[in-house]
Amino acid sequence: MTIQTTKEANATVLTIAGRMDAVTAPEYEKALNEQIAAGESAFVIDFQGLEYISSAGLRAxxxxAKLLKTKNGQIRLANVLGTVREVFDISGFGSIFQIQDSVSAALADLG
Known part of the structure; x- marks a missing residue:
């Protein structure tokens, strides 16, 4: 899994590619937790290149998201596609997270 971080006007965008599973999910948590510790509170997670997500990825x-909520932060997901989208829909995570079709739509949704 690779994670690229970019700073936009109103949020930090994490672009994730590859697989988010028991081996790689801690990398995601570490990356986001470091951003939160640095004072960031608005995030867009871009799943355009994510090929697979396991229950460990969903837990991460x-x-x-729970940590962000305690800090009055916000998170939006973008480009949740294919089998990853199916996992979100089957698991009910599609109703837990606000999902947009693009990073720009997710950024706009954050206001």
């Missing part, structure tokens, strides 16, 4: 997303 939920854990960071």
């Amino acid at each position: 997303l939920l854990a960071t």
Whole structure:
């Protein structure tokens, strides 16, 4: 899994590619937790290049979302496609997270 971080006007965008599973999910949590510790509170997670997500990946997303909530932060997901989208829909995570079709739409949704 690779994670690229870019700073936009109103949020930090993390672009994730590859697989988010039991081996790589801690990398995601570490990356986001470091950003939160640095004072960032608005995030867009771009899943354009994500090919696979396991229950460990879903748990990592939920854990960071809960941490953000305690700090009055916000998170939006973008480009949740293919089998990753199916996992979100089947698991109910599609109703837990606000998902947009593009990074620009997710940034706009953050206001």
